Amino acid sequence: MLSTETDILSAAEAWRRAGRGVALATVIETWGSAPRPVGSHLVVDGEGNFLGSVSGGCVEGAVITEGIEAIADGRARVVEFGVADETAWRVGLSCGGRIRVYVEPIT
């Protein structure tokens, strides 16, 4: 079954209440052929378990890493992935789009 934005925010709350470190990633801006619309969420815990999608798979790995770091340092951050970015090439946003993602720890 596909996870909806509803499931993701509910899971974020449930995971946090269960004592897990949790970060929420939200697509805040897109350019070009970005696979997931603005407002899409991904929730990740300290172990890298995740639910939802911010890029249809392309840069999920990098976003999960950012989420784990946000859990560790307790700080929110904005990360950008796109064709002009070396990291983006490496993690493969091959569709040619660019996205900005807000990654924040649930505290």
Next chain:
Amino acid sequence: MQLDVLTRLNAERVARRAAILVTDLDGGAQRVVCEADIAADPLADLLARRLASGRSGIAEVEGRQLFLTVQAPPVRLVIVGAVHISQALGPMATALDLAVTVIDPRTAFATPERFPGIDLVGAWPDEALGAAVPVLDRYCAVAALTHDPKIDDPALAAALRAECFYIGALGSKKTHAARVARLAAAGFAPEAIGRIAAPIGLNIGAISPAEIAVSILAEIVAVLRAPRDRAAP
């Protein structure tokens, strides 16, 4: 995000009330503005426009970058008529993440065997709505499929009053003309009646019940996702 902010967002969604999360991307400050509180908010105009568009996005306010997460309640589909089309429509709509309810007072139609796993209410629409079925709202789609005015009309009237974002009714152009006359006689304005999609569904040449279900769902998605100015999901 503070856990209490997240808890509030989730509570508003469960209560089927729209809300907007305002995040200051520079400092990280966040607050939740409920639909009922938008008018009194310092950002009232901006928030009202965002809610009407149904789209999350960035806004510049006094040199600060804000991200506005628009959270509309999950969309419900109320199907009136436990008919053959509904048997195909229910599971397909569920796959699209619509919360489906089927209402039909005719107990021969409204049987669990015919609708496994679907929320099924064997009652007249007037009895069901507000009781076994939560009251309709702007985040509901209503499909009237019985062909029987005694069952369809009260549901359509309730859907029009609740300003459901999608209202569709099965029936030929002739059937619909008679329906329009009845609703007009009941006091509904032509613009309101004009919101009813009839004949129901996109014209894709659908013949089988499953194909008709696809055409209905395609029409619901088209209305749901279309750019819009009026307040809707």
